[in-house]
Amino acid sequence: MENLSFEFDGGPNAPKSGKPYSVSGVVASSNLEVxxxxxxxxxxxxxxxxxxxxHFEDAWRAVFADFVDRSQPxxxxFSINDFAAIPPVVSLRLDQAWEALA
Incomplete structure (x- = not known):
């Protein structure tokens, strides 16, 4: 098990839904929970x-940088429990979790 942490400068979009959290995905083979x-x-x-x-720290960083650039949160x-998800699935789950808060 590997534990990674990343931090980025945020954009102008703060969560507005008033919800205390959102969850997307499931922890299952080739998927993840956000x-x-x-x-x-x-x-x-x-x-x-x-x-x-x-050993996929660079891939994670690239997916997160793309998400922050697109969504400007x-x-x-974002707490992520991963079970070998590929980058497009990570991106999808981030979008879903953010959409529920935005």
Whole structure:
């Protein structure tokens, strides 16, 4: 099991739904679970990953950078429990979790 943490400067979009969290996906083969929680992070966005697949830090960073660039979130913690999901699935689950909060 590998634990990774990433932090990015956030954009202009703070969560507006008023929900305390959102969840997308499931922890199953080739999938992952994303828990998104609004949180005062000083305008940052944080991603915490628990994954069964080691040595893919650069791939995770690239997917998160793309998501932050597209969605421009801020003040959100994304907690991810991964079971070998491929990057398009990670991107989809992030979009779903963010959409439920935005």
């Amino acid at each position: 828990l998104a929680q609004p949180m005062d992070l000083g305008g940052k966005v944080r991603f915490e990953v628990n994954t069964t697949v080691a 801020r003040d959100v913690l």
